[in-house]
Amino acid sequence: MALVSEFLGQLTLSYGGEVEPAFPTVVPAQDFDPDRDAARLDTAIKTKGVDEQTIIDILTRRNYNQRREIAFVYERLAKKDLMAALKGALSGSLESLMLGLMKSTTQFDASELKASMKGLGTDEETLIEIVCSRSNEELAEIKKVYRESTFDLLQ
Known part of the structure; x- marks a missing residue:
């Protein structure tokens, strides 16, 4: 019986061949500068054809608190809400992903x-x-x- 329990325990720990990490997988960026990131996002959004790679590089390499700080600086810099700017500049799955990254876990779950x-x-x-x-x-x-929520959860 103990052998079966041990085997089942190993199966759940190695689902998909990998052990799930017990630590955050998105950690704060060490060289974080919200002013620089907001300016780069503004340029990427205003570029003809939209520089999607820059948007991806910035937003996927920052944790939630850093993304919120970037959004605050962006609003001050561009006089426009970052989520609205992303919604206007992007489309499809990339738009959904980037807007999802801008939400807290709770907001994302509620919208889903x-x-x-x-x-x-x-x-x-x-x-x-x-x-x-x-x-x-x-x-x-x-x-x-x-x-x-008084805002549109599906933004």
């Missing part, structure tokens, strides 16, 4: 729950994944954000 229940039918897979993988505290926070 809303999207999974919108329209005809329900995306049960997304619904189950979010509801079953969050703690009671996280679900309470998601519920609060879902109910209280």
